[in-house]
Amino acid sequence: MSKLDLTRRGVIKSGAVAGAGLALPTIFTASSAAAYVNEPTGSTVTLGFNVPQTGPYADEGADELRAYMLAVEHLNGEGDGGMLNTFSSKALKGNGILGKKVEYVTGDTQTKPDAARASARSMIEKDGAVMITGGSSSGVAVAVQALCQEAGIIFMAGLTHSNDTTGKDKKANGFRHFFNSYMSGAALAPILADRYGKDRKAYHLTADYNWGYTTEEAVRTSTEAMGWETVAAVKTPLAQTDFSSYVAPVLNSGADVLVLNHYGGNMVNSLTSAVQFGLRAAQANGKNFEIVVPLYSRLMAKGAGKNVAGIFGSTNWHWSLENVAGARYAGTNAFVKSFGEKYGFPPSQAAHTTYCQTLLYADACERAGTFNPCGVGQALEGFEFDGLGNGPTLYRAEDHQCFKDVLVVKGNENPTSDFDLLEIVDVTPAAAVTYDASIFGGELGSCNPGA
Amino acid sequence: MLGLNKKDTSLLVAVALLVALAPIILNPFPEGSALAQFNAGYPDLMQRFVIFGIFAVGFNILFGLTGYLSFGHAAFLGAGSYAGVWMLKLLTINVIPAILISTVVAGLFSILIGYISLRRSGIYFSILTLAFAQMSFALAASVLTPITGGETGLQTALDDPRILDGANTTGNIPAPSLFGMEMSDSLQVNVAGWLWTFNVGYYLAGVILLIAFYVAIRIFRSPFGLMLRAIKSNQQRLTYTGLNTRPYMLACFVISGMYAGLAGGLMVAMDPLAGAERMQWTASGEVVLMTILGGIGTLIGPVLGAGLIKYFENIFSKINSNLLHEWFAFLPDGLEDFVVAIIYPFIGKGWHLTLGLMFMAVIIFLPGGLVELGQKIARKMSGKSDDKQTKSTE
Structure with missing residues (x-):
């Protein structure tokens, strides 16, 4: 701390600055005259x-x-x-x-x-x-x-x-x-029932967080409505990179479909694991074993490479x-x-x-x-x-x-380029995935302009 | 003054002045000028400066005084945050109970973790605290979802009971406030192009920082603080003299945990949301970095370190290639692209890289952190050799 130096010039200077500050303040608090927060005034x-x-x-x-x-x-x-x-x-x-x-x-x-x-x-x-x-x-x-x-x-x-x-x-x-998850489930279920039959037994691996839960629930509800049975649903930590211990018990669980409620890197790793365990080639309950990935993206398909071939999922949009x-x-x-x-x-x-x-x-x-x-x-x-x-x-x-409309896609069996990884199987019309707005609870509240 | 010696008083006064004038000091560039990008005087960042300052000061009481490196302090920050949001949800939107209860809850939580972890010292202690923090993180993110909101985090809702408040009729979730003054309320003063924002929440956090800082000074200067330093220098010798160090350590650990809880409570008072990743090991590592960057064992160091890291995280990460091109538009085209290509890896998403390089530079050239830098400069300026060395340390 320095000593306080009071000079005539200094006092006048600081007085002028303070005066200017008091004279032309444009003061607005959160509850003042502006119509709304950050109203753009310039060009x-x-x-x-x-x-x-x-x-x-x-x-x-x-x-x-x-x-x-x-x-x-x-x-x-x-x-x-x-x-x-x-x-x-x-x-x-x-x-x-x-x-x-x-x-x-x-x-x-x-x-x-x-x-x-x-x-x-x-x-x-x-x-x-x-x-x-x-x-x-x-x-x-x-x-x-x-x-x-x-x-x-x-x-x-x-x-x-x-x-x-x-x-x-x-x-x-x-x-x-x-x-959203609900729409994925509603769009996927009919296609799955059509391709794989109505008497399937599903095993879910679910990323252990909010999105995983809602996706698992959506897919379960809509596939069970088609006649499928859910054998087990196992949660996997979000940070998990090695899924072999989660995939190993699947084949002997009596299930014949594996649903991977995973996204991004999680999905790439768990799918690779499942393929390495030979699930794709396996038979269970006298049927071919199948894998489903509810939410697909091209970037994920790229990460998983050849493993995605023939696997069903849903997506919001695809470039083709x-x-x-x-x-x-x-x-x-x-x-x-x-x-x-x-x-x-x-x-x-x-x-x-x-x-x-x-x-x-x-x-x-x-x-x-x-x-x-x-x-x-x-x-x-x-x-x-x-x-x-x-x-x-x-x-x-x-x-x-x-x-x-929601797209049901599957991994392309014979991709012609690095980007041609997903093949559009069917487009489910919007009416088939529409639900009542009140089923998930919550309140919108009223719009807030901030000021 | 207040039981402090002259040096400590002037340090406290200096910090008080810095806190009070931060909205002006941190906005050195006029609004609308090209350099306004580097202004840090907006409420969110200023609040973060002081809140992480409190967190780091508390961490330094443990790490700086006893040398016990806790890698799990974020667990207390998180526990405090969750407790704070629950108070805002259940009791009242007034922030006072939230801040108090979050400190208490973090204190209780640290008694539990401290009691177990402090049976070991050195690296084993660090690993134990790290394990507990990661455990808390995993629990908060999944098993305890009904209490913590899981990955989405815990936030206030329209239909919360808030038993001390009257019925809510606005149709909007009330914002955290102090007796009617909302934390986000600000007074904006526009003086000749400079825009200064004086924010309610910031000044509340600032006052609490000063109290926390004062308490930390008293602890550093107390016989208790001396005992903690003795533990740092040679715990075995202390034990051989027949002294049981465990109660001292536990007390220190709990105080430090309460500081973290206080920071957590303040965080949710400013912004009513608590997420599990607040407990992750990266958050624990961050406070270690802050303390080392600022200066271990010094009073002011952790506050400076916290400020520096938060500045980088919030200002440097927001510079994008578009802005760079604007800045260097005066250069010829080829040269402009070249300069931008050189700088680009260090800004925007590369801010971690810049921070890492700076951290290395500090560790190599200034083992005492920013405080040492300040002392070196002060010595150069005054021309004296080293009678000032202890000015703001110890």
Whole structure:
């Protein structure tokens, strides 16, 4: 500590500074005159892209970020416009959002709720982001969604498949385009019953966390309704990398189907283990032994290599959809083309859902004529659209969940390229996977503009 | 003052000034300027600075004084967090009970773990604490899901009882508050381009940091603290003199655990969510890094270390290639891409790499951490040799 030096000049100087501080403070607290948090006043608007850049889902995060950057380009009228040209709503003009140029900030969620919230809060408090989007784990999505609800910011969920995101933990400020566990189960069960018969005995290996539980439950419920029997359901730790001790007892358990409720690296390892144990070639109860993976992604199929051949699963979107299933899924090719031209390979389903979310948000702002979360929320609720690659889609007002066709896929037996790993078996229409909004509990609450 | 000698008083006053003026000091660049990216004076990060400061100060009471390296301190942080959220859910949205109960719960939890772990010393103690913390993490993430919310984490909900509060009619989950002042409320002052944010939650955490810091000084200077240092220098000799060191160690361990619980309680008071990964070994490792980076066994070191690590985590991780291109736009195209390509691995997702390099540099050149750096500079400035060496240490 130094001594206090009082000089005439010093006193006048500090007095002037203090005076200036008192004279022109623009003071606003959380409950003051601004209509809503982070109202963009300049010529730009800032979006926050919060994705895992490190950790187990870094691959998905990187692909999400690519899609976000592409979406920003298209919103600002650069590039070839991608799905803007096929989108059924024509409110977006390629001049940013509401005439304001779109800028973005990025952050690393590390696939940890704590880090994700810290990153989101800094985007809100420091960078003035008016919308947060991203995440590739349900835990993170639920945590960030709750934060956005509190802060008065719109949250557009990225890759999150748990029922809870728009079920038990749904929030008025949160919206999800991706499908969920329930839809996976409902779409898969009929196909499974058709291909494998109605008198199967299933053995579940389930990742020991929220998403694993809801997926296991969804698949169990819908397959049991078809006449299947569940022999056992074993939980495996999320951090597990060697699944041999979990796979070993399966063959002698009396089961003839193994359901792997695993995602990402977990699924790659457990599937490899199962194949190494010879489950695919085995016979049980006089039938061929089968393996099912409820949630598939191309990045996972790439990791598991040849082991995925012929294995059934579900997915939200696949780059070959329009070519295989026809013009109902318009937008797919436009998106694959502009993504491919920019990055040199086709987008994953994570990239697709985040791209759509960005466009849907921007479009809702245009139609509402404001960035106010309440106005945007209203514009999204009950919004019916088409041309974003999934066919006609509804953003349901009751739980902010999108309802669209679900793809049942299987691992390609004879892939022609590194990207041609999944083969579309069937497309289950949205009506078959729609459920009552109240079955998962939870309350939306009311929209929060933050101010 | 307050039973402190002159040096300690001035240290406490310096910390108090830093805490009080942080919103101004941490925002050295005007809003909207290119360097505003490096401003750290926004509520979330400032809250993190002081909360992790408390955590690290508490950890240092154990590690710095006794030399017992606990690799499981995150377990107490997590236990405190869960207790805090439950108070916010069951009792009241006022943060006072949450902060108090989280400290108590972490204290009880550390009695249990300390009682078992302290039967061993050195590496065995570290491994035991690590094992307990990982066990708590695994339990919280799966088996205890009804209590902890599992992987999704525990958060406040609309239909929580909150028996001390009146019925909630707003249709929104109430935000944690202190007698009506919400933790997220801020006063923003805009002075000639500089934007200063004075946040309620930050100042609450700041006041608690000062109290925690004061208590830590008193512990460092007490006969009890001396006994702990004796344990560090030679525990066997102490035992041979007929002294039972176990009660001292356990007391120290519990105090340290309560600091961690207090930090956990404050974390949920600022942001009402507790997740299991708060207990993971990486979180325990982080506080070890903070302490070593700042200066083991010094009073102010852990606070500085905590600040530095949180700064890197929150500021450097947010710089992306787009921003780099903006900054170096004045260079010719080829050169710009080259410069960006060189810097890119060290920012954004590469912030761990930068932190790692810095950690190595500190360990190699400044074994005493940032505090040693400060002392070296101070010595250079004053031209004196080493009478100031003990200024802010010991």
